[in-house]
Amino acid sequence: MEQLPEEELIALCKKFDRSAQFELYRRYKDSLFTLAIRMGMEPADAEWALQDGFIQIFKSISSFNGDSGVYAWMRTILLRSISKTKKILIQPTDQLDCLAETVGESLPDWDKEALQLAFEQLPPGYRTVLTLYYLEDMTHREIGAVLKISEGTSKSQLYHAKQKLTTLLKV
Template identity: 40%
Template sequence: MDQRTLHIHDELIERCRMGERDAHYQLYKLYAKAMFNVGYRITKSEEEAEDVLQEAFISAFHNLESYRGDASFGAWLKRIVVNKALNALNKRKHELIPDDDEQWDVAEEETSTEYREDLTVERVKQCIEKLPDGYRTVLSLYLLEGYDHQEIGEILGISESTSKSQLNRAKSKLKELLNQVQ
């Protein structure tokens, strides 16, 4: 990635480090909507996503000195949002993914060329929201956020094969939900 692209907001970040409130607000405005969407896709709750967003920005601003610029600011912030969203899920005391990795088989990925007119973006979103937390989390991190299975494993504290298995199970469950007559 071009270094100019990677560090597009360096001047703004530096102003934040110096404590300029306006710079904090500008940075917030640049990233708030996208980061809210990341939080929402994981928590499935607007209220929790708003809390996640606020906590993530507070954490980011307090720890701005630790931002080294190895990745874009957006990628760094996104990782904070993902972690905060996962913490919110854990607070719900839902079991995200079973501890027993051995019980999961890695299923072969299905490919389908079937076209369906009844599938709208809204319908797919609704069905994704109906997925269990663990399935929805892995599906969101993989398909929507672009993480690979190794990264998902590190984020969630699971094996790479468990991530693959959870993704395949999420896809199967999603397909099942989409096939149900409304």
């Protein structure tokens, strides 16, 4: 089962094969759990959101048609579960539609621990957008759809998140 290609694994999951379901869970649980933690959730809440997310995943797996990757599909379901557990507060910011995309600051060579600490100090909304945009490779449109905000808000959140992070690291 561990060597089984993803398409076959999904096909078995659609037939409610328990060992295939467990294998899919085993393959993605850590990535999805890490995503929840990076979005600022407490471990206990992240655990709960992950459990709820996987239940939803397996209940609705028959609707997965393979248009997007399985991870992207599972991630969308998890993000919905997270937003049920935790209200992600998006701080009001200016609508800087294009600014975020045109800013291409070169990153200084930051200390790993300092970056980690600064990241954890970011407001939840900034953390979320930064995580989804850079680490999850989501577009502003996708982020907007998941967090129920406009594309412009997502861009400005990202811009401010980067500014805030830079400020925190300079202190």
